Amino acid sequence: MIRAHTVAQVRAAEAALMATLPEGTLMQRAAHGLAHVVLETLGGGYGRRVVALVGSGDNGGDALHAGAVLARRGVQVEAWLLSTQAHAGGVAALRAAGGRVLPAAEAVAAARGRHGHGGTGGGHWDLVLDGIVGIGGKPGLRPEAVAALEALAGVPVVAVDVPSGVDVDTGEVDGPHVRAALTVTFGTHKPCHLLDPAAEACGALTLVDIGLDLPEPDVEALQPEDVAALLPRPGPQAHKYTRGVVGVRAGSATYPGAGVLSVAGAACGLAGMVRYDGDAAVLELVHRGHPEVIGPGRVQAWVVGSGSDTGAEVALRASLADDVPLVVDADALAHADLVRGRPAVLTPHAGELARMLGVPRAEVEQRWLHHARRAAVEHDAVVLLKARHTVVAAPDGRVRVTTTGTPWLATAGAGDVLGGLIGALLAAGLAPYDAASVGSWLHGAAATLASGGGPLVAGDVAEALGDLVALLVAA
Numbered sequence: 001m002i003r004a005h006t007v008a009q010v011r012a013a014e015a016a017l018m019a020t021l022p023e024g025t026l027m028q029r030a031a032h033g034l035a036h037v038v039l040e041t042l043g044g045g046y047g048r049r050v051v052a053l054v055g056s057g058d059n060g061g062d063a064l065h066a067g068a069v070l071a072r073r074g075v076q077v078e079a080w081l082l083s084t085q086a087h088a089g090g091v092a093a094l095r096a097a098g099g100r101v102l103p104a105a106e107a108v109a110a111a112r113g114r115h116g117h118g119g120t121g122g123g124h125w126d127l128v129l130d131g132i133v134g135i136g137g138k139p140g141l142r143p144e145a146v147a148a149l150e151a152l153a154g155v156p157v158v159a160v161d162v163p164s165g166v167d168v169d170t171g172e173v174d175g176p177h178v179r180a181a182l183t184v185t186f187g188t189h190k191p192c193h194l195l196d197p198a199a200e201a202c203g204a205l206t207l208v209d210i211g212l213d214l215p216e217p218d219v220e221a222l223q224p225e226d227v228a229a230l231l232p233r234p235g236p237q238a239h240k241y242t243r244g245v246v247g248v249r250a251g252s253a254t255y256p257g258a259g260v261l262s263v264a265g266a267a268c269g270l271a272g273m274v275r276y277d278g279d280a281a282v283l284e285l286v287h288r289g290h291p292e293v294i295g296p297g298r299v300q301a302w303v304v305g306s307g308s309d310t311g312a313e314v315a316l317r318a319s320l321a322d323d324v325p326l327v328v329d330a331d332a333l334a335h336a337d338l339v340r341g342r343p344a345v346l347t348p349h350a351g352e353l354a355r356m357l358g359v360p361r362a363e364v365e366q367r368w369l370h371h372a373r374r375a376a377v378e379h380d381a382v383v384l385l386k387a388r389h390t391v392v393a394a395p396d397g398r399v400r401v402t403t404t405g406t407p408w409l410a411t412a413g414a415g416d417v418l419g420g421l422i423g424a425l426l427a428a429g430l431a432p433y434d435a436a437s438v439g440s441w442l443h444g445a446a447a448t449l450a451s452g453g454g455p456l457v458a459g460d461v462a463e464a465l466g467d468l469v470a471l472l473v474a475a
């Protein structure tokens with residue numbers, strides 16, 4: 001599991017640990033971890049050239065101390081100070097190790113002199129260390145930092161702890177921020193490492209252990225071993241009814257394909273049987289790919305709404321008449337009020353969630369965590385907000401972010417497959433929060449498997465699920 005803690009949680013854990021250790025120990029651990037990741041990234045030390053952008057706080061201190069380690073390994077290190085308040089011990093350490101320290105304004109002016117205004121003095125450097133701000137930073141960057149980043153445009157950035165300028169606890173951005181190729185974080189992940197738009201600015205992630213003792217995380221991300229542990233598996237005495245029956249009420253004369261794709265997700269094999277209750281012509285289409293699907297009857301979970309068109313409300317009310325968990329997608333989301341307090345997973349994309357909450361879509365896309373949590377509380381149900389990094393929020397405040405997937409998954413009908421898949425997991429007995437987060441993880445990973453780096457259609461995702469589950473079960 002990737003566990004992400006808020007700034008307040010990190011501060012408390014750091015304070016508790018620091019009280020037991022000699023002063024500066026944690027920064028030394030962080031700086032050494034950071035320096036070793038940088039050396040690995042550079043493929044060595046001697047002759048490499050690294051510039052550190054250094055703000056006024058301990059984040060700059062980490063960058064300076066890491067710079068000192070790098071300088072002792074033969075790296076040419078220059079620190080550009082964005083403040084007169086830079087970490088004194090770090091400045092002294094870097095100077096003592098042979099590094100150069102100068103005000104950022106002077107370095108930027110020199111770069112501009114060499115390469116013209118707004119120009120790229122970046123060619124000289126192999127890597128930028130972003131020590132502008134860490135968990136103490138306010139969102140946005142000051143003009144001096146923006147100017148320094150501009151002067152270094154094109155040079156890969158390694159963010160120290162977090163990409164400077166993003167909101168650490170929410171992943172929101174407001175104004176300019178660093179875009180890193182790699183983020184090296186300390187002690188634990190922070191929400192901004194998982195939540196877009198900040199997560200996209202992190203690049204790859206590496207965690208350096210500094211020995212913190214941490215509470216329950218604020219946000220988490222399932223990893224393959226977590227998904228494998230949660231996967232429903234048939235026992236030796238299993239029969240199709242013990243494995244759970246999933247019912248699908250999706251598709252219509254107008255949108256028959258949504259019914260077919262919902263069933264394709266539901267028929268992933270993780271439940272014992274799939275029933276279809278809907279348009280007879282859609283059932284005929286379903287049977288071409290899934291002859292094992294039968295008609296209406298008793299189920300352990302319903303999937304409702306994908307392509308249901310005007311029939312969504314009737315389908316939802318019929319599903320609610322059974323006392324079983326349900327997935328509420330697409331057209332049925334307009335009637336999500338009916339579901340409040342029932343075991344359910346609502347699966348909106350940003351536009352659908354915006355309509356549910358009565359806010360503009362752009363606001364949802366700026367504040368994914370806030371809106372997913374708000375909708376989960378208001379609807380008293382698990383809300384799965386679909387996006388590049390899907391957010392799954394429970395009414396009690398728990399949040400999981402899905403980090404699997406590929407932009408090729410942004411294709412028509414992919415959401416229908418997801419709804420069916422989550423329905424199968426509900427029918428197999430997973431709680432709504434687990435069914436949603438495991439389903440979303442599998443959906444993204446199956447897309448990556450099916451894509452192989454190229455385009456895909458929604459049906460490919462459903463088809464790849466079997467191979468993916470086999471890989472997870474074997475591992």
Ligand SMILES: NC(=O)C1=CN([C@@H]2O[C@H](COP(=O)(O)OP(=O)(O)OC[C@H]3O[C@@H](n4cnc5c(N)ncnc54)[C@H](O)[C@@H]3O)[C@@H](O)[C@H]2O)[C@@H](O)CC1
Nearest residue numbers: 014026027030057058059133134135136137138140142161
């Ligand atoms: N506290 C600890 O024991 C440890 C802290 N570590 C490092 O310390 C960092 C936190 O250090 P700090 O608490 O000093 O905070 P920061 O280094 O994040 O800096 C905060 C300071 O920067 C200024 N500032 C805030 N927002 C700004 C902005 N947008 N633009 C420019 N300046 C801004 C403020 O004056 C503030 O005091 C962590 O992210 C991590 O890198 C690590 O060394 C591990 C141990």
Ligand SMILES: Nc1ncnc2c1ncn2[C@@H]1O[C@H](COP(=O)(O)OP(=O)(O)O)[C@@H](O)[C@H]1O
Nearest residue numbers: 349386387388406407409410412413414415416
């Ligand atoms: N840029 C992206 N990168 C990765 N996955 C994406 C991206 N955009 C969308 N997705 C995923 O693709 C699926 C699209 O579903 P949805 O919006 O419901 O489409 P449809 O209604 O056509 O089925 C969701 O699972 C979503 O998480």
Ligand SMILES: [K+]
Nearest residue numbers: 130133160162
């Ligand atoms: K930083």
